[in-house]
Amino acid sequence: MAGNSQRRGATRNAANKKGATVGSGGQRRKALEGRGPTPKAEDRTYHPAHQRKVAAEKRAATATRRDDSRGGGARGPKGRGAAEEVVAGRNAVLEALRARLPVEAVYISPRIDSDVRITEILEIVSGRGYDLLEAGKSELDRLTDGSVHQGVAIKVPPYDYADADDLLDAAEATGRPPLIVALDGVTDPRNLGAVLRSAGAFGAHGVLVPERRSAGVTASAWKVSAGAAARVPVARATNLVRALGELKKAGCFVVGLDAGGSTAIGDLALATEPLVLVAGAEGKGLSRLVRETCDVVASVPISSETESLNAAVATGISLYEVARLRSAQP
Template sequence: MEPRNKQIKPRKNKKQVNPKSDRKFKPKQIKHHDEEPSVVDTAVEFVYGHHASVEALKGTTEINKVWLQTGVAETLHQEIVALAKKRGLVIQDAPKSKLDELVDGQNHQGIVLSIAAYAYATIDDLFQKAEAKGEQPFFLILDSIEDPHNLGSILRTADAAGVHGIIIPKRRAVQLTATVAKTSTGAIEHVPVARVTNLVQTVEQLKERGLWIFGTDMDGKDYRKWDARGAVALIIGNEGKGIAPLLKKSVDEMLTIPMVGHVQSLNASVAASLLIYSGFNSRHPF
């Protein structure tokens, strides 16, 4: 494996130095002027489906009411009732048609939770999660991901691979919704998501705190050679446009996924999964 300082391309117009001495990981708090407050809109959301609902009941999500389909399987009924009682929640039996109406016909599997809108984490929450695990930060930055199923799938992979948090923009991107929660199969309860107003400014702040920033592009280093040890953040671009040009300028190094077939693109969540586990491999060698 090549030395770390030879893998990182120095940014233009800056003196080349050893990365380990130039950018040291700094876990201390700094001000984040572009960061969203942790409390989001007060609109009601719904979590539905067995796995997503169980994780929500076990987690810290603020739940207003539990809807159980009349005649649902006894094992599911007992499980949900036991979890709800622990939290002192109201349980409402209702016909399938009522639950269908609540979630607009989606597959709820006989369980729907009425919750307050999801609260977002802060950037410092992400750092604190890494510190609590005694690990160097490994963050994902999602540049204008629009499909809630992609975000849910990315959350699921991020949780499986030990990613410490995800950063998304406030505008022109999918937010945390019931569809995202359902697709994540409960991972939304375990991976903190921070929402910011300006990704470029956030990336610069992460650099000040010692992180190396990697992006995805058609022209870059083979992702299988990526050394993700240390404090790193990986940017996943928009499903169609990739990483925005201005944000791309702030990336330390680009990674590419080789393709030999006729289709020269991958679904955003599939590409993210490959890259996340490539990072996992170098951070957790055999």
């Protein structure tokens, strides 16, 4: 319409007139470059799937730490245990320090309420030159996996295991016939700690454990050993039966400790000879192959056939009897 051409805005300025255009994809291609595909739901931090993934990873990490503490976890380099451990709580830390458990670092809350235990812990840490680090509650919760830490924790290194030959060398250095304890299927580190304590008390030259399905020298074993783990070496064998065979070739007699043995441990004629005492787990006893490897199977006399002794108690009694028989030798 003629009149409309004079209306303001009815005509287009030729200088601003756009030319022919292509499709919108062509105009915006550069804007879309570099964004990549949409992330998976579990990789988006705000998505519930991501939260489920994080929770599953935490559960798996906790299970691994529990396995390691039982001696059945993944192993580190040759001669080493699984991973560093953390001992938490005032009583547990103080007992570990008193037992001279090796310490890499001591963590303590800057706002901790002091008592006689904390005072002694700090005195020991200062006297031995351990690294003392301040850690808030959230950091201690993370280090101890949420366990009750009471504001203090220590980190201990993996244990440095010996070889079976090292135990024979230790015996040779003393000038006495070798006396070695081997554990078959004992998975509780507290039993291992108790065996180490008895071994130290009655002059054993070391303890031999299999690499798998066996307790390792964990923080629990250190504490129960009351410091004996620092004095009595622990060797680890890939195959216990093979290791026992090698000890026999080196001149040792292998004596199994099991119910229904052919002799009482107090009457053991081999007590004064180079000796390996092998104890099995309570209930299961010695495995078939280990039992067949033994030269003699001895037992600890008990008053009731329905009762049984765990590995730590049976080993302690047996070591006492062997020490008694050796001391009676002219």
